[in-house]
Amino acid sequence: MSERVAAQAMERLAVRKTYKLFIGGAFPRSESGRSYVVTSSKGEFLANASKASRKDARDAVSAARKAFPGWSGATAYNRGQILYRVAEMLEGRRAQFVAEVVDADGVSAKKAAELVDAAVDRLVWYAGWSDKIGAIQGSANPVAGPYFNLSSPEPTGVVAVVAPPMGPLLGLVSVIAPVIVTGNTCVVVASERAPLPSITLAEVLATSDLPGGVVNILTGSAAEIAPWLAGHMDVNAIDLTGADAELAVTCEELAAENLKRVLRPPAAKVDWLADPGTGRMTAFLETKTVWHPIGT
Amino acid sequence: MTTPLAEVASSASTLRAFLHGLPGVDRVGADARAAMLATRSIKTTAKKQAIDLAISMVDLTTLEGADTPGKVRAMCAKAMQPDPMDPSVPAVAAVCVYPDLVATAVQALAGSGVKVASVATAFPSGRSSLEVKVTETALAVAAGAAEIDMVIDRGAFLAGDHVKVFEEIAAVKAACGQSHLKVILETGELATYDNVRRASWLAMIAGADFIKTSTGKVSPAATLPVTLIMLEAVRDFLSATGRKVGVKPAGGIRTTKDAIKYLVLVNETAGPDWLDPDWFRLGASSLLNDLLMQRQKMATGRYAGPDYFTLD
Numbered sequence: 001m002s003e004r005v006a007a008q009a010m011e012r013l014a015v016r017k018t019y020k021l022f023i024g025g026a027f028p029r030s031e032s033g034r035s036y037v038v039t040s041s042k043g044e045f046l047a048n049a050s051k052a053s054r055k056d057a058r059d060a061v062s063a064a065r066k067a068f069p070g071w072s073g074a075t076a077y078n079r080g081q082i083l084y085r086v087a088e089m090l091e092g093r094r095a096q097f098v099a100e101v102v103d104a105d106g107v108s109a110k111k112a113a114e115l116v117d118a119a120v121d122r123l124v125w126y127a128g129w130s131d132k133i134g135a136i137q138g139s140a141n142p143v144a145g146p147y148f149n150l151s152s153p154e155p156t157g158v159v160a161v162v163a164p165p166m167g168p169l170l171g172l173v174s175v176i177a178p179v180i181v182t183g184n185t186c187v188v189v190a191s192e193r194a195p196l197p198s199i200t201l202a203e204v205l206a207t208s209d210l211p212g213g214v215v216n217i218l219t220g221s222a223a224e225i226a227p228w229l230a231g232h233m234d235v236n237a238i239d240l241t242g243a244d245a246e247l248a249v250t251c252e253e254l255a256a257e258n259l260k261r262v263l264r265p266p267a268a269k270v271d272w273l274a275d276p277g278t279g280r281m282t283a284f285l286e287t288k289t290v291w292h293p294i295g296t
Numbered sequence: 297m298t299t300p301l302a303e304v305a306s307s308a309s310t311l312r313a314f315l316h317g318l319p320g321v322d323r324v325g326a327d328a329r330a331a332m333l334a335t336r337s338i339k340t341t342a343k344k345q346a347i348d349l350a351i352s353m354v355d356l357t358t359l360e361g362a363d364t365p366g367k368v369r370a371m372c373a374k375a376m377q378p379d380p381m382d383p384s385v386p387a388v389a390a391v392c393v394y395p396d397l398v399a400t401a402v403q404a405l406a407g408s409g410v411k412v413a414s415v416a417t418a419f420p421s422g423r424s425s426l427e428v429k430v431t432e433t434a435l436a437v438a439a440g441a442a443e444i445d446m447v448i449d450r451g452a453f454l455a456g457d458h459v460k461v462f463e464e465i466a467a468v469k470a471a472c473g474q475s476h477l478k479v480i481l482e483t484g485e486l487a488t489y490d491n492v493r494r495a496s497w498l499a500m501i502a503g504a505d506f507i508k509t510s511t512g513k514v515s516p517a518a519t520l521p522v523t524l525i526m527l528e529a530v531r532d533f534l535s536a537t538g539r540k541v542g543v544k545p546a547g548g549i550r551t552t553k554d555a556i557k558y559l560v561l562v563n564e565t566a567g568p569d570w571l572d573p574d575w576f577r578l579g580a581s582s583l584l585n586d587l588l589m590q591r592q593k594m595a596t597g598r599y600a601g602p603d604y605f606t607l608d
Binding site: 058228234235254256257 | 474597598599600601603604
């Protein structure tokens, strides 16, 4: 009897984590109550994740719209600081992310560590761009009249992002950071196959001064959710990086109705470790030009 | 109810005895009943019908110090044709403005069938003399208001001076002439559900054609349980006197979901006879855009965005 009690005391029950969605700074379950099984690259059970529905996507768009005035109105310097803070928090959870990337991608621990480090560096890199993008995208235009004529980049608005299915952390960070650094807010459809790093990233975002609603993360089927986002009249742009060819065509057709900006999926396989350039930032910027009379 | 209703207002003591003789409201029960009815799921064709009904019940309201004739005219245009892209959207029931803008609204809405309602009687506080209240009402009626939204003197009601409240309502009703009188109880200031029930009966006995929850200037404004109690009151008043009175929740109703909850409440409490713009109204301004967005979502299958509807 006493041996049995002792054996039970030794055997600690596993604390299973519940992976939920990230909407408006909170972690709700899917409105639909659905979940799905997430397995490692070797097919072992990892966790259950929420399977978002179109209504979760609708709620996420509302949250992103609500967050837009505050986030786009913040100074570029402040946005840069917050992104840098995200990088700090991510660095603090390095070990957890390395383990999750190993599970999701089946890469070695060494390779996973390299990918996580690259994700942190990517955030720092984009954080630096916050108050510099205006210098390369804006201009003082010479005009034939007594005016100062200035063009400056402005955020597009709410951007829907279909995250790449591969590269669950580095790929994800590489599509989110350029969207939000310029002042957009976003709704991200995470990788269906490997959604766990995205929710762990959400935990990082939730604790790093990023206002609620600036980044909203949905897990589930991109084929199910992305068309609703593409057709949504209150979404201003869509990044189809993670969409397959068929889904990309569907989404682009739906996006035409309110003239969304569309970033098409890359033609070739992306090396997320390579220098990203500024293309992902400039894809979601508008140019505002101001004519200001001289001498009055 | 031993005294006939016609006689309860004959003296302060009979009025007080009647109002305090009304059965008390079970607060927990009323809250639970309203919350339970709010869980009804209204989908597809029923939802479509509910949205159109709700649009036709809206009293499109602007009651700001900054209201201009231009803003009122723009609102009237929206009242007549809420969605310029879709002529199948019904017109709203009425527009509700301050008395000095009634003439502007009447002119803008001429021949459309949309009624003009005006607040009066020192809205929203009701703190003025009876002469001022009656004169203001008469001016609004003379300017062409088909409906008058008056506020009760909450101070007098809470102090127990029911006769004063009764006589004010009766005097304003007399000044209304042919115009309909809506009596605003301002339930957010009445403190208890029992008071809401008493104020509802008091207003109906004094001649109200509609009882309305709130001015929209006090929080909380309209809530489901308060509307439930008022709907029970109009139902019971009809069976006691044979006279039918309408109900108008106002303030704080912003989404289609909220509006549909009220419609469910009407159907289940007063009955389907009240599901008509003549007997039930929704006082709101931002609600209309949400109704239009939901309507467009159902028609096109894509989520609508606020950028495509007018601000008001």
